[in-house]
Amino acid sequence: MAAPSQPQQATYDAIVIGAGIQGSFAAYHLARRHRDTLLLEQFLLPHSRGSSHGQSRITRSAYPKAPYARMMPDSFQLWQRLEEEAGTSLYRQTGLVVLGPAGDPELESCRHSLGDTQLLDAVTLAQRFPGLRLHPGEVALWDGTAGVLFADRALRAVQDVFRRHGGTLRDGEKVLSIQPGAVLTVTTTAGMYRAPRLIITAGAWTGALVAPLGLHLPLQPLRIDVCYWREKEPGTPSAGRTSPCFMTLGLSQAPHGIYGLPALEYPGLVKVCHHHGSPTDPEERDWAPPGAPRPDVTLLSTFISSYLPGLEPRPAVVETCLYTNTPDEDFILDRHPKFSNIIIGAGFSGHGFKLAPVVGKLLCELSLGEEPSHSTAPFAISRFLTAVL
Ligand SMILES: Cc1cc2nc3c(=O)[nH]c(=O)nc-3n(C[C@H](O)[C@H](O)[C@H](O)COP(=O)(O)OP(=O)(O)OC[C@H]3O[C@@H](n4cnc5c(N)ncnc54)[C@H](O)[C@@H]3O)c2cc1C
Numbered sequence: 001m002a003a004p005s006q007p008q009q010a011t012y013d014a015i016v017i018g019a020g021i022q023g024s025f026a027a028y029h030l031a032r033r034h035r036d037t038l039l040l041e042q043f044l045l046p047h048s049r050g051s052s053h054g055q056s057r058i059t060r061s062a063y064p065k066a067p068y069a070r071m072m073p074d075s076f077q078l079w080q081r082l083e084e085e086a087g088t089s090l091y092r093q094t095g096l097v098v099l100g101p102a103g104d105p106e107l108e109s110c111r112h113s114l115g116d117t118q119l120l121d122a123v124t125l126a127q128r129f130p131g132l133r134l135h136p137g138e139v140a141l142w143d144g145t146a147g148v149l150f151a152d153r154a155l156r157a158v159q160d161v162f163r164r165h166g167g168t169l170r171d172g173e174k175v176l177s178i179q180p181g182a183v184l185t186v187t188t189t190a191g192m193y194r195a196p197r198l199i200i201t202a203g204a205w206t207g208a209l210v211a212p213l214g215l216h217l218p219l220q221p222l223r224i225d226v227c228y229w230r231e232k233e234p235g236t237p238s239a240g241r242t243s244p245c246f247m248t249l250g251l252s253q254a255p256h257g258i259y260g261l262p263a264l265e266y267p268g269l270v271k272v273c274h275h276h277g278s279p280t281d282p283e284e285r286d287w288a289p290p291g292a293p294r295p296d297v298t299l300l301s302t303f304i305s306s307y308l309p310g311l312e313p314r315p316a317v318v319e320t321c322l323y324t325n326t327p328d329e330d331f332i333l334d335r336h337p338k339f340s341n342i343i344i345g346a347g348f349s350g351h352g353f354k355l356a357p358v359v360g361k362l363l364c365e366l367s368l369g370e371e372p373s374h375s376t377a378p379f380a381i382s383r384f385l386t387a388v389l
Helices: 021-032 066-086 105-113 122-128 151-164 203-213 295-307 356-367
Strands: 008-011 014-017 037-040 056-059 091-093 096-101 138-143 147-150 168-170 175-179 184-188 191-195 198-200 220-231 245-248 258-261 269-274 311-325 332-335 342-346
Touching: 014 021, 014 184, 014 191, 021 037, 021 151, 021 198, 021 342, 021 356, 037 151, 037 191, 056 066, 056 258, 066 091, 066 105, 066 151, 066 356, 096 105, 105 138, 122 138, 147 151, 151 168, 175 203, 198 203, 198 356, 203 311, 203 342, 220 295, 258 295, 269 295, 269 311, 295 311, 332 356, 342 356
Parallel strands: 008 191, 014 037, 014 198, 037 168, 096 245, 198 342
Antiparallel strands: 056 147, 091 147, 096 138, 175 184, 184 191, 220 269, 220 311, 245 258, 258 269, 332 342
C-alpha cells in the first residue's frame, strides 16, 4: 500500500490563487520575468465551474469607457505574442457591430474609441449583414478590429507557456487560508507555501477569500444563461459562421447588453446572450427550483424574433457561466489596503477576458512594487466603502 502523500511545503517568489484567465496571465507575466511562481487552482483543470471556460469570448476596440479603450491596443499585441509563444491560433477576426439608437451617448463614446468612424444605417447594415434587422432610428457602428478569442484554447495556452517559463501549476488544491506577513503563508488542502507576494484572482470566490483578511468587497456573483440558437436554414448568412459579432445598447425593442457571436461551438448554432444574470453563490450555481422562470431566455427569444429573424426563437442549448460584478461594473486591480504585498484582481463584471493579458501584466507589476504600465486609479478598492479590520 502506498504511503499517504506528505503535505507539500515550498517557498516561491510569488503565489497566485486561481487559475482562471486572469490568474493564469498574472502568473505568466511573473514567470516571464523570471520569478519563481506557484499558481494554485482548487479544481482539476480544465473545469467549467468558474468564468473562463467555453470556446468563445468577444474582443473589440469599441469601448464606451476610456480606461478600457486605452488598454485594448496593448491587449491585442499581448494576445498575439501569446499566439506566437504557444504556436497556436487563439483569435478569429470577425468584426463587430454595436447596435444602438442614433445619438446614444454610449454609442458616441464607442465611436470615439474607434477614432470617430462612420455609422451604418439600417439599409447599409442589411446589405452588409443580412441577418441583422434594425428598427427606425437605430444605427450600427462597425469595429473591424473585433473578433472571437478561443477561450478554452487560450487558457490552456497561457498555462502551458507559464510552465515552459518555469512556473508551477498545482490544480485540485484549494486554498484554505492566507496568513499575511512580510513572507506570507498560504495553506491549501495539500500543503503550505510561502512567498513575499501574493495575487488573489479567485473569480466568484474572491469575496470569501479576502473577508478573513478584513476586506469586504462588494462583489456579486451572477449566474448567466449562455444560450445557443439554431439557424432556421443552415448556412444562411443570418448570423452564421462568417458573420460578425454584435452587441446592443438600449434599442427600441430590446434592452441594453445583448450580444452575439457567430456559430463556432456547435454547427449551425449562434451564441446570443444577455449581459445580465441572477445573483448566486458559486457553490450553488446549478440549483434552481424546478420550473423556475428564466427571464433572460424569454427576453432573448423576443430579441431574436425582432432583430435576428433567421434564427429559431427558442434556444437549442443553454449552458451556465458566472460573472462577478462590482456595483459600477469596473474591475478591481489593487493592493490590499493593509497588506501591501497582497494584490487583488477581481470584479471583472462579464467583460474581463479580452483584457486578461493586460490585467495580468498590471497585477504582476503591482506585486513587484512597480509603477503599473496603465493607470490603475479607475480600479482602486478605495472607491467602495470597505471595512478593513
Ligand atoms: C457567459 C460569459 C460570457 C462572457 N463573455 C465575455 C466576452 O465576450 N468578452 C470578455 O472580455 N469577457 C467575457 N466574459 C467575462 C470573462 O470570461 C471573465 O471576466 C473572466 O473569465 C474572469 O476570469 P477570472 O480569472 O477572474 O475568474 P475564473 O475564471 O472564475 O477564475 C477564478 C479561479 O479561481 C479558482 N479559485 C477560487 N477560489 C479558490 C481557492 N480557494 N483556491 C484555489 N483556487 C480557487 C476558481 O476555481 C477559478 O478557476 C464572459 C463571461 C461569461 C461567464
